[in-house]
Amino acid sequence: MTLKQKIDRELNRLMSEWAEGKTQRLDLETDSGRLACEITAVDALACSFDTIDFVSEQTADASIGQLREMAESLSVKLGYLLEPLDVIEVDEQWRIVQLRSRPPHRDDESIGYYELEIRPGQSRLRRYEKHPERPREAIPITVTREVFGRLAEDLCSVVS
Structure with missing residues (x-):
């Protein structure tokens, strides 16, 4: 079974057990x-x-060089998201x-x-929204x- 098929099966299971809110x-x-995700909503077409x-x-x-290569690869591969991703920071000390x-x-x-962080052995994608005079907040x-x-x-193919 492919990863997409496993995900579809899990989303169907979550949809059948869904409790609003x-x-x-x-x-x-x-x-x-291991792939982990906090699902906030799911239906037959989207999540x-x-x-x-x-x-x-x-x-x-x-190494930081390998992490940078992963980041560059993901910036190309994830071109289907709402906005393109670009490397904005490389922290060599904290890798x-x-x-x-x-x-x-x-x-x-x-x-x-979107904000994607790549560290040794892990990656995390989130989306943020910033309103004037308020701190940024994570949004689904x-x-x-x-x-x-x-x-x-x-994510799995590049960060492994």
């Missing part, structure tokens, strides 16, 4: 690590989630590479952007189930 966790072991994390022991000792939407989505009231990411499966496959 509750977040449900999707956890899947893959050939190269919303707070975070998507991928953890892999195979890259636990990755973290951070990508953000470039340019971010802007409207009259807020700025919205809503995508079709097909895009969610593709996103999971891309």
Whole structure:
């Protein structure tokens, strides 16, 4: 069974057990690590989630150069998201590479952007919204189930 098929099966299970207003966790072991996601809504066509994390022991000792290569690869692969991602920071001391939407989505009231952090052995994607005079806040990411499966496959293939 492919990762997309496993995800679809899990989303169907979560949808059948859904309790309104509750977040449900999707956890899947893959050939190269563990995919975890906080699902905030799911239906037959789409899902919303707070975070998507991928953890892999195979890259636990990755150098900053390898992390940067992963980040560059993901910035190309994830071109189907609302905004393109670009490397904005490389912290050699803590071995973290951070990508953000470039340019971010802007409207009259807020700025919205994706943030992807890649560390040795793990990656995490979130979306934030920033309103004037307020700190940024994490918001759910809503995508079709097909895009969610593709996103999971891309994270797993690059960060492993």
